[in-house]
Amino acid sequence: MASSPFSEEDFSCPVCCEVFKDPVLLSCTHSVCQSCLQQFWKAKGSTECPVCRQRSSNHDPPLNRHLKHLCEAFLQQSIRKEPICSLHQSELKLYCEDDKQLVCLVCRDSKLHRNHNFSPITEAAQECKERLDLILTPLCKKLEGFNEAKLNYEKTAKHIRVQTQDTERQIKQEFEQLHRFLRNEEAARLAALREEQKQKSEMMKRKIEKNDQDILSLSDTIRAMREIGKDDITFSQNYHSTVERAQCTVQDPERLPGALINVANHLGNLKFRVWEKMKDIVQYSPVVLDPNTAHPQLILSEDLTSVRCGDERQQLPNNPERFEAPVGVLGSDGFRSGTHRWDVEVGDSQDWIIGVAESSVVKKRSKSYSFSVFFKRSSWYVQCSGGKYKASPAENCETLCKLSMLRKVRIVLNFDSGEVTYSNASGTLCTQRYPAERTVFPYFSTHSSLKILHWEAKVRVDPKKMSKCPVS
Secondary structure (H helix, E strand, O other), X not given: OOOOOOOHHHHEOOOOOOEOOOEEEOOXXXXXXXXXXXXXXXXXXXXXXOOOOOEOXXXXXXXXXXXXXXXXXXXXXHHHOOOEOOOOOOEOOEEEOOOOEEEOHHHHHOHHHOOOOEEEHHHHHHHHHHHHHXXXXXXXXXXXXXXXXXXXXXXHHHHHHHHXXXXXXXHHHHHHHHHHHXXXXXXXXXXXXXXHHHHHHHHHHHHHHHHHHHHHHHHHHHHHHHOOOOOHHHHHHHHHHHHHHHOOOOOOOOOOOOOXXXXXXXXXXXXXXXXXXXXXXXXXXXXXXXXXXXXXXXXXXXXXXEEEEOXXXXXXXOOOOOOOOOOEEEEOOOEOOOEEEEEXXXXXXXXXXXEEEEOOOOOOOOOOOOHHHHHHHOEEEEEEEOOEEEEEOOOOOHHHHOOOOOOEEEEEEEOOOOEEEEEEOOEEEXXXXXXXXXXXXXXXXXXXXXXEOOEOOOOOOOHHHHHXXXXX
């Protein structure tokens, strides 16, 4: 389609500089938008033409219908106007595959595009849309991943707040128990001190009263002996009886060893003795479970030493450390050296796995690998399934295979030799070997419940170390 010989300026009002809206024709032959003219006249206070300033004799100029129709046609043409070739002013109808641009029919026949491949614009647009879809598909998937990550981040942030509140509550409970114990211990020791003070004060009170009586008796005797006679005859007559009376004196005041408060008994090693008594309320677990690795269906106890499988999945963040398969949980601390031991009570459960695993053990299922193969490569465990016992890897497990019931298992990890030994009250069940250079974590899985048994807390003084203390 050829371009229009008119431009937007030819149809613009001289007042608002936009395409005429209801143009009116003045007596001077100039045209102006009806609303623009009324505003202009109102502002000037006269009926001048906004263009030539000639006064109009008609206060209600007629509508310029011909110009109005032209303006409407121009606006309609502008809306429907097709893209035009800038070189030949012709409508763009083709797409040049070689130059990747729109061209007109004249361009197709020109030297500039000779021997090029062309296609209709609709076909080219469809091909471009298909290619764009191929480009957008991975971007859309990536966007979905970012949206999922945002939701997981928000869930993680919310869970962090919940974890903080729960942990703070439990810390306060633990310290309140310690504070209560210390307050009770303080009250008991102060009561013992006051009881000793009361007993020894009463004893001293009785001693003082008896001593006062003895002082009074002796004072009376001495005074009476000094007054036995004023003259020699009377003194001589009473002398022998007075001497006999003087020989009936009271016993000397007794010495009182241990009368003072036994300060050493109350203060000696006070903190140590209180600490020693605290073992009755303090429990120690050689393994503590890590809730950040627990499968959403597992519920951990507040002290993180027992686990049970719930009926429903908890709403927890899908962080990289968390098990999605199997239903498992790791211990919080990994072992890198030394020998470690922990006891697990399995009770009547007949569906569990206990052992050790690397932190990199597979926790998520994927179509790109065999889950069971990858899981076994980084874990060493004993399993009970339907009352049948087996080990993976199956090394020296003849005793394990013959068991009929197992309620408690002891796991001993000798990191330096790279061995994991499983035993019960009857003896060793099996021993597994693993690469000793790898850091491993205690591993637990259950569809019922498991419990890590506490150790008895003991406080003792090593006399060998005491003998090495320097004497100043």
